[in-house]
Amino acid sequence: MSDASGSLLVTTAQRLRQRTDDLVERQLDALRTLRSYDRVPDDDLRRSCRRNVARVVAVLERRDQLPPEIEEDERVSGQRRALQGIPSEDVVEAYRRVLSVLRDAFIEEAVAAGADPWAVLTGARRLWDLTDRFSSVLVSARQQVEIDAARRDERHRMAFLHRILTGGADPAELVEGGAVHGILPDREYWVLRCRQRPEGVQRLIRQLEPAGTGVGFRPLITMFDDDVVGISAIRPVPHDDAVIAVAGPVTLTGVPQAFAEATRVLNVAVRYRRTGVVDSSSLSVRAAVEQQAELGEQLFRRYVTRLSGRSGSASAEILETVRTYLRERRSVAAAARALSVHENTVRYRLERYQTITGADLADTDTLVEVWWALEYASIRPAAPDA
Numbered sequence: 001m002s003d004a005s006g007s008l009l010v011t012t013a014q015r016l017r018q019r020t021d022d023l024v025e026r027q028l029d030a031l032r033t034l035r036s037y038d039r040v041p042d043d044d045l046r047r048s049c050r051r052n053v054a055r056v057v058a059v060l061e062r063r064d065q066l067p068p069e070i071e072e073d074e075r076v077s078g079q080r081r082a083l084q085g086i087p088s089e090d091v092v093e094a095y096r097r098v099l100s101v102l103r104d105a106f107i108e109e110a111v112a113a114g115a116d117p118w119a120v121l122t123g124a125r126r127l128w129d130l131t132d133r134f135s136s137v138l139v140s141a142r143q144q145v146e147i148d149a150a151r152r153d154e155r156h157r158m159a160f161l162h163r164i165l166t167g168g169a170d171p172a173e174l175v176e177g178g179a180v181h182g183i184l185p186d187r188e189y190w191v192l193r194c195r196q197r198p199e200g201v202q203r204l205i206r207q208l209e210p211a212g213t214g215v216g217f218r219p220l221i222t223m224f225d226d227d228v229v230g231i232s233a234i235r236p237v238p239h240d241d242a243v244i245a246v247a248g249p250v251t252l253t254g255v256p257q258a259f260a261e262a263t264r265v266l267n268v269a270v271r272y273r274r275t276g277v278v279d280s281s282s283l284s285v286r287a288a289v290e291q292q293a294e295l296g297e298q299l300f301r302r303y304v305t306r307l308s309g310r311s312g313s314a315s316a317e318i319l320e321t322v323r324t325y326l327r328e329r330r331s332v333a334a335a336a337r338a339l340s341v342h343e344n345t346v347r348y349r350l351e352r353y354q355t356i357t358g359a360d361l362a363d364t365d366t367l368v369e370v371w372w373a374l375e376y377a378s379i380r381p382a383a384p385d386a
């Protein structure tokens with residue numbers, strides 16, 4: 001573009017600046033055709049319209065910066081429109097309409113100033129680029145507001161969940177917060193606490209959320225002391241190699257007790273190296289084995305450590321045979337198949353165990369004690385004489 005054409009664009013820009021008040025009113029007329037803009041105060045719109053004139057003038061003069069007296073840019077304006085509840089499509093349409101008004105005014109002034117067609121085309125292109133550029137800025141600003149709002153909502157959801165799980169929410173908050181998050185006081189929910197390898201935690205959360213959705217309810221799932229915890233409308237299903245402890249179903253008032261139960265179940269399941277979905281019934285009496293360490297230690301010394309004087313491999317074979325025999329419902333044939341040995345080998349090892357420990361596996365009381373000792377042995381902390 002020639003220097004003369006550039007000078008004409010600057011002159012046209014100056015003439016537009018002088019018509020600021022008139023151009024503001026023209027923009028307002030265009031904006032008022034959008035019903036959603038009725039909720040925006042006039043002084044707010046006038047401020048934005050003046051900025052639009054200043055932006056057009058700056059572009060025609062090949063400047064990027066707005067004048068210092070302009071209080072805000074398009075990004076700030078876009079964020080405020082989002083907070084005012086203006087739909088994003090209306091924001092973009094409004095910006096295109098006001099820029100169209102200013103583009104028409106530019107063409108009028110450029111023709112009146114005797115600008116050549118090339119200069120008019122150049123200026124119009126700049127204003128088209130301006131429209132596209134700052135339409136994207138407005139949308140981006142709105143998206144950031146929505147992202148920030150979503151993050152705040154998520155923080156509120158998770159804080160509410162933590163208070164429910166730990167019993168920190170009073171009855172009024174249960175009603176109010178439950179209404180906000182779709183949790184009904186008369187409905188029953190599953191409470192869960194899960195443990196997964198660190199690299200699989202986010203995947204587990206993504207799997208649990210849609211799987212636990214109920215009518216009008218989105219599961220509350222978050223992190224708690226490195227575990228995944230939550231409230232679900234549906235009993236979860238196994239996921240990968242995670243251990244998912246569940247309790248329930250319970251109403252909101254029973255959630256703290258259910259969470260405490262799920263925590264206990266998880267701790268027992270982890271010690272037993274269980275995976276999948278577990279609850280107190282699936283762990284059965286193993287929960288008592290984990291909790292009664294003193295009794296477990298006594299039985300361990302009576303029915304396990306007496307084998308310690310034997311060779312390591314022989315001792316391990318005998319103990320594994322006893323475990324398998326009990327697991328296979330005291331069937332010698334089934335135990336032999338499971339161990340891939342002859343039935344006589346199983347009988348021999350069982351006799352050796354009874355001889356060494358003095359246990360009578362035909363006696364019900366003794367049988368329970370042996371089972372308890374072996375279960376405790378599988379979760380017993382490492383010790384010098386283990």
